[in-house]
Amino acid sequence: MFHPGDWDTGMAEDPYKVLGVPRDATPDAIKQAYRKLARQHHPDLNPGKPMAEARFKEASAAHDLLSDPEQRARFDRGEIDAAGQEQRPPSSYRRHAEAAQGARYGDAAHEDTFEDLFAEIFAARRAAEAAPRRGDDATYKLAVPFLSAVQGATERLTLPDGRVLDLKIPPGVVSGSVLRLRGKGEPGRNGGPDGDALIELEVGTHPELRREGMDLHKDLSVSLRDAVLGGAVLVSTPSGTVRVTLPPHTDTGHLIRLRGKGVAAHAGNPAGDLILSIRVVIGPPDAALEAFLRDWRPAPVEKPENAPEPGAKAAP
Amino acid sequence: MITLDILLARFTTLDPGDLHRWIAQGFVRPEVTGGELRFEEIDVERVRLILDLRDVLEVDETALPVVLSLVDQVYALRRRLRQLEGGSRLGGE
Numbered sequence: 001m002f003h004p005g006d007w008d009t010g011m012a013e014d015p016y017k018v019l020g021v022p023r024d025a026t027p028d029a030i031k032q033a034y035r036k037l038a039r040q041h042h043p044d045l046n047p048g049k050p051m052a053e054a055r056f057k058e059a060s061a062a063h064d065l066l067s068d069p070e071q072r073a074r075f076d077r078g079e080i081d082a083a084g085q086e087q088r089p090p091s092s093y094r095r096h097a098e099a100a101q102g103a104r105y106g107d108a109a110h111e112d113t114f115e116d117l118f119a120e121i122f123a124a125r126r127a128a129e130a131a132p133r134r135g136d137d138a139t140y141k142l143a144v145p146f147l148s149a150v151q152g153a154t155e156r157l158t159l160p161d162g163r164v165l166d167l168k169i170p171p172g173v174v175s176g177s178v179l180r181l182r183g184k185g186e187p188g189r190n191g192g193p194d195g196d197a198l199i200e201l202e203v204g205t206h207p208e209l210r211r212e213g214m215d216l217h218k219d220l221s222v223s224l225r226d227a228v229l230g231g232a233v234l235v236s237t238p239s240g241t242v243r244v245t246l247p248p249h250t251d252t253g254h255l256i257r258l259r260g261k262g263v264a265a266h267a268g269n270p271a272g273d274l275i276l277s278i279r280v281v282i283g284p285p286d287a288a289l290e291a292f293l294r295d296w297r298p299a300p301v302e303k304p305e306n307a308p309e310p311g312a313k314a315a316p
Numbered sequence: 317m318i319t320l321d322i323l324l325a326r327f328t329t330l331d332p333g334d335l336h337r338w339i340a341q342g343f344v345r346p347e348v349t350g351g352e353l354r355f356e357e358i359d360v361e362r363v364r365l366i367l368d369l370r371d372v373l374e375v376d377e378t379a380l381p382v383v384l385s386l387v388d389q390v391y392a393l394r395r396r397l398r399q400l401e402g403g404s405r406l407g408g409e
Contacts, residue, residue: 038372044365045387047394093365096358097391098398104345104358105384106392 015062015075015082023076027067034063044093100127135186135195142167142199146206149173150216150238150263157199167199171264172214175203209238214263214272219279220256222246224289227280237261237274244276254278320353323360329367338366343384 016023019033037059046052065082066072074080096102142157152171158164165184173179178200185195210217222233230248234241239261246256255275262272282289324330338344339353344362346353355363366384369375375383 035372035374038368042368042373044368047390093358093361094391096361097387098394100395101356101358102391102395104356105362105388106395 013058013062013082015065018058018062019066021066025066027069030063030066034059034067044097047094047098130190132192133189134192135188137195137198138185139198139200142201144169144173144201144203146204146209146211147238149201149203150209150211152264152266159197165197169201171266172269173201173203175201177201211263214269216262216272216274218274218276220244220276221279221281222250223283224280227251227278235276239264246278250278250280252278252280317354317356318360320355323355323363326360327363327367329371330363335363338363341381343380 016025019025019030019037021029021033025033038056041052041055041059043049043053043056061082064071065075071080075082097105138159140157140159142155144153144155147153148155148169150171153169155167155169156164157167165181167179167181169179178198181197181199183194184197188194208218216238218235220233220235225231226233226246227250228248230246230250232243232245235244235258237258242258242261244256244258250256255277258274258276260271261274265271318326320332320335324332324335335344339346343366344355344359346355346359348354365387366380369380369383370377
């Protein structure tokens with residue numbers, strides 16, 4: 001590619017030499033010399049000849065200087081040099097004419113209009129393709145296990161093109177949450193930045209746990225004996241097994257709140273709770289229990305046909 | 317995209333009457349939007365070329381259409397060539 005700057009040294013040449021005129025040339029002789037060079041070297045009339053543009057600029061600069069009597073006198077007295085001149089703006093009709101927009105002045109008699117139309121479209125597309133362009137965002141779906149959404153996790157995502165992304169899942173995400181990985185989308189073109197990967201999460205379910213906001217709910221089966229007499233039971237939670245002490249007379253529907261055992265704390269949100277809902281189970285057949293119940297005459301209670309209210313303690 | 321006033325301010329040697337004649341003859345092809353002429357960069361440079369042809373190269377106004385037609389043909393061919401080369405640079409560029 002031709003850079004006008006390559007010829008800067010030529011700009012500082014003696015303007016008389018550039019135009020090929022003696023130092024005492026008349027203004028008219030200077031003008032004629034310039035016109036002769038311009039006819040020969042005008043860049044718009046010499047596309048594809050970079051030397052022509054350089055010569056023309058040189059001649060224009062020389063002419064600009066010498067055609068102004070005051071500037072010429074100052075140059076002759078050595079007050080200014082040839083490089084001190086303002087230069088004529090580089091002629092650039094050629095650059096436009098050779099590009100797609102040049103079709104504006106296409107010669108209709110010599111050009112197939114439709115071909116030209118397509119040429120324009122293709123040229124515009126090539127120009128667009130050559131410009132830096134940010135890569136597209138790529139959208140993916142990722143199934144996230146229930147516990148990963150509760151505790152936070154790093155899930156590995158293999159993209160269709162084989163790339164592997166390790167995605168940090170913050171605690172508390174829900175189905176439909178979108179994570180953005182900067183620069184992990186489609187590659188940018190011509191130096192443009194890469195797009196982002198947008199990953200939509202689909203949180204799975206859990207056989208024992210249910211989520212409500214930051215809290216988790218779980219049914220806890222307890223034996224009749226533990227329910228009546230109280231006792232310690234082991235409860236598995238997302239963050240490990242904990243020992244829970246049941247008070248005596250813990251009936252079905254009783255709720256036990258384990259603080260901080262729900263969705264993990266994240267980004268200023270405190271951790272949720274794990275809420276255990278007690279379910280008393282009778283257990284396998286037991287001859288001793290049956291024998292006891294045959295002889296057992298419990299004290300009458302009000303509304304024996306009603307299940308206890310959730311959360312209510314066993315009736316005294 | 318510039319207006320007629322800005323174009324005239326940019327070329328001190330440009331006479332509005334000359335410009336109107338050139339537009340009428342199709343030498344310069346600005347767009348008309350809302351009753352106003354709008355000049356793209358290529359139109360501005362086209363005007364500069366025509367001024368150069370007339371004032372510097374002393375192309376007579378009667379010869380102007382011939383010269384412009386030849387210029388247009390050269391550029392049409394060069395665009396075509398560039399297209400056939402699949403966008404690769406032409407010699408000398």
